[in-house]
Structure formats: structure tokens, C-alpha cells
Amino acid sequence: MTFDPAELERSPYARFLRVTLVRQEDGLVEFRLPFREEFVRGDGADWLHGGVVAALVDITGDFAVATRYGSGVPTIDLRIDYLRPARRGDLVALGRAVRAGRTVGVADIEVRDARGDLVAVGRGVYAAPRQG
Amino acid sequence: MTFDPAELERSPYARFLRVTLVRQEDGLVEFRLPFREEFVRGDGADWLHGGVVAALVDITGDFAVATRYGSGVPTIDLRIDYLRPARRGDLVALGRAVRAGRTVGVADIEVRDARGDLVAVGRGVYAAPRQG
Amino acid sequence: MTFDPAELERSPYARFLRVTLVRQEDGLVEFRLPFREEFVRGDGADWLHGGVVAALVDITGDFAVATRYGSGVPTIDLRIDYLRPARRGDLVALGRAVRAGRTVGVADIEVRDARGDLVAVGRGVYAAPRQG
Amino acid sequence: MTFDPAELERSPYARFLRVTLVRQEDGLVEFRLPFREEFVRGDGADWLHGGVVAALVDITGDFAVATRYGSGVPTIDLRIDYLRPARRGDLVALGRAVRAGRTVGVADIEVRDARGDLVAVGRGVYAAPRQG
Numbered sequence: 119m120t121f122d123p124a125e126l127e128r129s130p131y132a133r134f135l136r137v138t139l140v141r142q143e144d145g146l147v148e149f150r151l152p153f154r155e156e157f158v159r160g161d162g163a164d165w166l167h168g169g170v171v172a173a174l175v176d177i178t179g180d181f182a183v184a185t186r187y188g189s190g191v192p193t194i195d196l197r198i199d200y201l202r203p204a205r206r207g208d209l210v211a212l213g214r215a216v217r218a219g220r221t222v223g224v225a226d227i228e229v230r231d232a233r234g235d236l237v238a239v240g241r242g243v244y245a246a247p248r249q250g
Numbered sequence: 251m252t253f254d255p256a257e258l259e260r261s262p263y264a265r266f267l268r269v270t271l272v273r274q275e276d277g278l279v280e281f282r283l284p285f286r287e288e289f290v291r292g293d294g295a296d297w298l299h300g301g302v303v304a305a306l307v308d309i310t311g312d313f314a315v316a317t318r319y320g321s322g323v324p325t326i327d328l329r330i331d332y333l334r335p336a337r338r339g340d341l342v343a344l345g346r347a348v349r350a351g352r353t354v355g356v357a358d359i360e361v362r363d364a365r366g367d368l369v370a371v372g373r374g375v376y377a378a379p380r381q382g
Numbered sequence: 383m384t385f386d387p388a389e390l391e392r393s394p395y396a397r398f399l400r401v402t403l404v405r406q407e408d409g410l411v412e413f414r415l416p417f418r419e420e421f422v423r424g425d426g427a428d429w430l431h432g433g434v435v436a437a438l439v440d441i442t443g444d445f446a447v448a449t450r451y452g453s454g455v456p457t458i459d460l461r462i463d464y465l466r467p468a469r470r471g472d473l474v475a476l477g478r479a480v481r482a483g484r485t486v487g488v489a490d491i492e493v494r495d496a497r498g499d500l501v502a503v504g505r506g507v508y509a510a511p512r513q514g
Numbered sequence: 515m516t517f518d519p520a521e522l523e524r525s526p527y528a529r530f531l532r533v534t535l536v537r538q539e540d541g542l543v544e545f546r547l548p549f550r551e552e553f554v555r556g557d558g559a560d561w562l563h564g565g566v567v568a569a570l571v572d573i574t575g576d577f578a579v580a581t582r583y584g585s586g587v588p589t590i591d592l593r594i595d596y597l598r599p600a601r602r603g604d605l606v607a608l609g610r611a612v613r614a615g616r617t618v619g620v621a622d623i624e625v626r627d628a629r630g631d632l633v634a635v636g637r638g639v640y641a642a643p644r645q646g
Contacts, residue, residue, distance in 0.1 A: 131299035134288040156266040167263035168325045169308040176301040193300045194486055195459065195507055197329040197593060199620055199637060201613050216635065217597050221485065221509050222458055224595055226635075239612065239622075241595060241637065243459055243507065245485050326618055327591065327639055329461060331488055331505060333481050348503065349465050353617065353641050354590055356463055358503075371480065371490075373463060373505065375591055375639065377617050395563035398552040420530040431527035432589045433572040440565040457564045461593040 119144060121184040135170075137177055145215040147181045149174060153207050153232075166204040166231070171238045172196075174211045175227045179242035182213030183223035187247050194222060194243040201239065207232025221246055251276060253316040267302075269309055277347040279313045281306060285339050285364075298336040298363070303370045304328075306343045307359045311374035314345030315355035319379050326354060326375040333371065339364025353378055383408060385448040399434075401441055409479040411445045413438060417471050417496075430468040430495070435502045436460075438475045439491045443506035446477030447487035451511050458486060458507040465503065471496025485510055515540060517580040531566075533573055541611040543577045545570060549603050549628070562600040562627070567634045568592075570607045571623045575638035578609030579619035583643050590618060590639040597635065603628025617642055 140148040157170045184190045217224040227240035272280040289302045349356040359372035404412040421434045448454045481488040491504035536544040553566045580586045613620040623636035
């Protein structure tokens with residue numbers, strides 16, 4: 119199953135961040151967050167703000183489970199572990215649905231910086247759509 | 251101890267989100283995130299995007315421990331639990347430093363929507379500044 | 383609402399640990415874990431093993447939401463933050479249901495050691511009983 | 515690097531649970547928790563108590579980073595996601611050190627039940643040993 123990519127376009131917050139969908143398969147998504155000067159930690163800094171990484175983790179985990187449920191679902195909880203600072207440049211995130219149950223779905227997310235280094239890992243729990 | 255409020259101004263990401271510091275005391279901070287149309291879940295939606303709440307949790311936790319350490323410190327990990335959807339309108343976040351040790355600091359964060367309802371709780375672990 | 387305290391007695395793992403219910407109210411529970419020599423970090427050590435604290439957090443969070451749902455429910459995820467080492471002696475844990483929704487319940491847990499110091503905080507998400 | 519397996523023997527809590535080390539390599543450990551009747555959810559139940567899974571996650575994550583640091587280190591925080599109920603029988607856990615930095619180490623843990631099904635995933639942050 120997949121989700122309709124137009125769903126991303128309908129999200130003002132995703133447009134605000136200018137996040138783009140690179141690919142989606144069953145249980146797997148890849149997103150890219152193009153670099154903007156507003157994303158660095160301090161003016162002229164070489165490193166990205168942790169909140170930018172968090173925003174990408176959130177969107178990626180949500181759509182990873184969306185590939186299983188057919189559309190985006192509400193986040194129940196989200197966790198992000200920062201492994202090393204992210205260099206200025208585009209971020210790429212890979213999300214995998216590790217579970218898509220009747221009550222909740224669980225996603226694992228990896229974020230890499232422009233050099234390809236793993237800068238953060240995330241895990242999120244999402245509410246399954248109610249069966250009608 | 252407190253941190254220099256200008257530190258917030260020097261953060262392009264905080265300016266991008268337009269988050270404002272309402273008050274700071276030893277171990278306590280309050281931030282406000284003024285509503286913007288870009289923050290809703292879908293065009294014209296009544297509810298805010300979870301990533302907006304996450305961004306506010308991140309900044310609030312960081313500065314809560316900054317009141318103890320004297321300046322912002324790197325996030326080690328961050329967790330957000332969404333308790334109910336946040337209505338369109340300003341968000342207010344309260345952050346408390348529950349620990350400021352030699353190795354790490356820990357912060358608890360509460361986010362309320364414009365109606366005053368608790369919409370999310372967060373907890374973050376931050377690296378203590380290295381002693382010189 | 384409350385749960386039947388006999389439910390705790392019917393849990394072999396709770397008996398194994400010898401955890402006892404101190405009190406329960408709507409949305410609130412208190413448990414005590416009596417000290418045993420098997421709970422220290424190393425033979426003769428002055429400090430308790432983190433896994434013992436984790437076990438108490440787990441049970442306390444589960445029964446905190448059980449006061450709202452009427453019986454124990456499956457854990458979806460659990461997080462424990464260790465704030466300081468726990469001294470040898472009894473542990474006491476206080477659990478609060480911060481949410482008891484249709485899909486999930488959320489509990490906050492505080493653990494104190496024999497001296498009354500806060501040694502750990504926990505947060506858990508639990509699956510709501512299916513309506514039927 | 516590895517840790518001295520006798521360290522596990524010196525832990526009363528590990529002996530109490532009767533957890534055994536299956537193997538260790540640099541950054542990787544495998545543990546087995548032999549089934550005991552005390553570990554089930556209710557008398558005669560077919561499923562293991564979540565707290566038993568949590569205890570195994572805790573020990574496995576700690577020793578995964580210990581392969582990098584040379585000895586066990588204090589847990590800063592620990593998270594466990596339960597993916598499906600664990601059947602009665604032995605549990606096996608695999609732990610990987612995903613980071614071993616100067617301030618903290620991070621471990622990922624997978625727990626499988628006797629049938630080989632993935633029943634839980636965990637992630638822990640541990641304090642790096644202080645450099646003398």
C-alpha cells in the first residue's frame with residue numbers, strides 16, 4: 119500500500135519546511151529537507167538546529183506508517199536521539215514502519231546529513247485509523 | 251542563574267518560528283509561539299501540526315536547562331507525548347529543569363493551546379557544558 | 383474508578399518482586415518495593431540496580447491507568463529517566479494517569495528512594511481496553 | 515574491546531533474573547533470559563510480563579555499550595516499545611552500540627521470543643566513563 123503524495127502538498131507545515139518526498143514503498147519512505155539559512159543553530163553557524171532534525175523525523179515517521187494505513191495518522195509519541203551534529207546542507211531521512219497494528223503503528227527513522235553521516239535516529243508511535 | 255535572552259535572538263530557527271520568551275526564572279522558562287497559518291495540519295484546518303508542537307518543546311526544554319547552565323546546550327534526546335489535538339491559535343510552553351548534573355541536564359515541558367488545554371508533554375536530556 | 387487489588391496478587395511477576403500497593407485513588411496509585419539484597423548493583427553495593435527501578439516504574443504506570451480503565455492494560459511503550467542513584471532500601475513510586483483516552487492512556491511515574499530523594503521519572507503509554 | 519563476562523556474575527540482579535551472556539563482539543551483545551513460571555502475566559498465562567522484557571532490554575543495552583567502554587556504565591534513560599506479546603518460553607536479546615561518545619553512549623536492543631518473533635525494541639542512553 120502507499121499514500122497519495124498530494125497529501126504532503128496539502129500540509130502547510132510541510133510546505134513551510136519545503137520537505138520533499140524522494141520515494142515510498144510499502145513500509146518505507148525517504149524524505150529530503152533542502153538546506154535553508156534559517157535552519158542553522160546561530161547566524162553563520164556550520165551546524166543545523168536540532169529542531170529542524172526533529173521536524174524531519176516527525177514527518178518521516180508519520181508517512182512511513184502512512185504507507186501501511188493509506189493516509190497520515192495522528193502521532194501518539196515521538197522520540198529523537200541526536201548522535202552527532204548535522205552539518206549545514208540538505209538532510210535526508212529514511213523511515214520504516216516496524217509495526218502497523220490495529221491500535222498503533224510504530225516507525226523507525228534515520229536522518230543523515232549532507233556528508234551521509236547518521237546524525238539522528240527516531241522512533242514514533244501513531245494511532246491506527248479507526249475501522250469504520 | 252539565567253541565560254542571556256539575546257541568545258534566542260541569535261538563533262535563526264527560533265526567529266523563523268517567531269517563538270518569544272515570556273519569562274525565565276532559575277530552572278523555569280515560558281515561551282509563546284504565535285499562531286501562523288503555516289502551522290495548521292491541512293489548509294484551513296482547525297488543528298496545529300504535531301511538528302510545530304515538537305519544535306516548541308525542543309526550544310523550551312533547551313532553555314529550561316540553560317537557566318541552570320547559563321547558556322544553551324546540545325540535546326541528547328527528546329521525547330514528546332501528544333495528549334490531545336492543539337487548536338489553531340497561540341501555543342504556550344512551560345519548561346522546568348528537573349536536573350542539572352555534571353554530565354546531563356533533564357527538562358520537563360508542558361504545552362498548552364489557546365484555550366489553556368494541555369496538548370503535549372515533553373522530556374529532554376541535554377549535555378552539560380564541559381568544565382574547563 | 384479503581385481496579386481490584388487482587389489483580390496485583392494474580393501477577394506472578396509482581397509477587398516475584400514482592401511489590402505492594404500502598405494506595406489507589408482515581409488516577410493515582412502508590413506502590414512500595416521492599417528492599418532485597420538481590421536488588422543491588424553489585425555484591426554488597428550501596429546502590430540499587432536500574433532494572434529494579436524500571437520494573438517498579440512499569441508496574442506503577444500500568445496500574446495508574448488501570449484506576450481509570452478498571453483493569454490492567456497492555457503497555458505500548460515505556461520510558462525511564464534516571465536522575466540519581468537509588469540508595470539501598472525500599473523504593474516508593476507514585477503514578478498518575480495524565481490521560482485515559484479511547485485509544486491510549488498515558489501515565490507519569492515518580493520513584494523515590496528510602497531517603498525520599500527523587501531517583502527516577504517515567505512515562506508510559508498503554509492501550510485502552512477495546513470497547514465491545 | 516570487550517567487557518569481562520564475570521561482571522555479569524557480580525550483579526545480584528542479573529543472577530536473580532538468571533540472564534546469561536550468549537556472545538559479545540565489539541559493539542554487539544546477545545543475552546538469553548531462560549523462562550521461569552514467575553515471568554508470566556497471570557497464573558498459568560501464555561504471555562510474559564512486560565517488566566521481564568524491560569529488565570532484559572536494560573541489561574542488554576548496558577552491556578552493548580560496555581563492549582565499547584570496557585565496563586558497565588550508568589543508564590541515563592531507557593525506552594522500550596512493545597510490538598507484540600511475548601509467548602511463554604526463553605527470551606533472546608540482541609544489543610548494538612550505535613554510539614560510544616565522550617559524554618554518552620547509545621544502544622539499540624531487539625528482543626525476540628521463543629518462536630523468534632520480534633516482541634520489543636529498546637533504546638538506551640548511558641553515561642560514558644569519566645576520563646581520569
